[in-house]
Amino acid sequence: MDRRSVLRATVVGAGAAAFSGSLWTGAFAAPAQPGASPYGPLGSPDANGIALPAGFTSRVVARSRQRVGDTSYVWHDAPDGGACFAAGTGWVYVSNSEISRTGGASAIRFDASGDVVSAYRILANTNRNCAGGAMPWGTWLSCEEVARGYVYETYPLGGTGAVRRPAMGRFCHEAAAADPVRGVIYLTEDESNGCFYRFRPDTWGDLSTGTLEVLVAGSGTSGPVSWARVPDPDGGPIATRFQVSGAKRFNGGEGCHYADGVCWFTTKGDNRVWAYDAVGQRIDLAYDDSLVSGTPPLTGVDNIVGTPGGDLYVAEDGGNMEICLITPDERIAPFLRISGQSSSEICGPAFAPAGGRLYFSSQRGTSGASSGGITYEVRGPFRS
Incomplete structure (x- = not known):
């Protein structure tokens, strides 16, 4: 397969559209190209600088460095990866802190x-907690983006202390995503020559023991893959x-989503979105900015989240500070743009359980001595 093998997508029946490895037809679509957003064009920036x-x-x-709402809790610096969890009739948004030695994670x-x-705080005194992943049993994996970094399992609703999970490997961790059908956790590595891993816990729902494996493939961009055990997960x-x-x-x-x-994951060094078909045991490109006709709408490819309707929302680290939308019919368009924060990056996109609210952060906010991260909420008619 050449680099133009991009974005095999389909629609699940019964009214629930979604990307689905099990339903891919085997015929390859053209690369995702700029197109009209299903929500229409962006308007002018609002009072928060968001178009x-x-x-x-x-x-x-x-x-x-400011209190959250009317609470006494002071929000952390450098907010990064995040996720939402149901909490009674409400919900919780968790966010990592990508700060050296005192990073951790907090919850609203x-x-x-x-x-x-x-x-409140759900993890403290860890190192450069960048991204992570929500687990089906209601925990948040917070990952250290340092050499021989750890994964920490945290509890978004509070009341339970975070637990280090060394069996998941020690490397420059970035993000994680759970595949409950195959009982594995996929893991990305933020290195210029990094790998894509999966962790197979001995017991699903218990991350204390298991097997770490790495994806093995030929030299081509796309094609069949296999998995091999990592002999020494301690690194x-x-x-x-x-x-x-x-x-x-x-x-x-x-x-990673x-x-x-399908496990979708991104690589920032070459501005790509990848699709690992867990059913067909193969990997393909879902987006590559070098294959876009004209000016690519998405650069600085970073965090990714999907919706039950099959849309992928991809945040930019730099670029022009956008969250872009890739639809199942292979259109890519900006969904939002933050102005006046060109030295920052967008992190932690996550939808509230009901789907009508999107949370994300600008990690560094505006430039200047008083700068700091800003966490936002966007409400509107997201398609289901």
């Missing part, structure tokens, strides 16, 4: 109306990415 389609609104829910709890009711003295001959290299692994037989 949105008609019908959508934004608000600030937290700022670094919302009531059924979307009002902030509390905020010392030989880094995990160098332990298995034939392990496929990826240029700066970033976001699993849905309906």
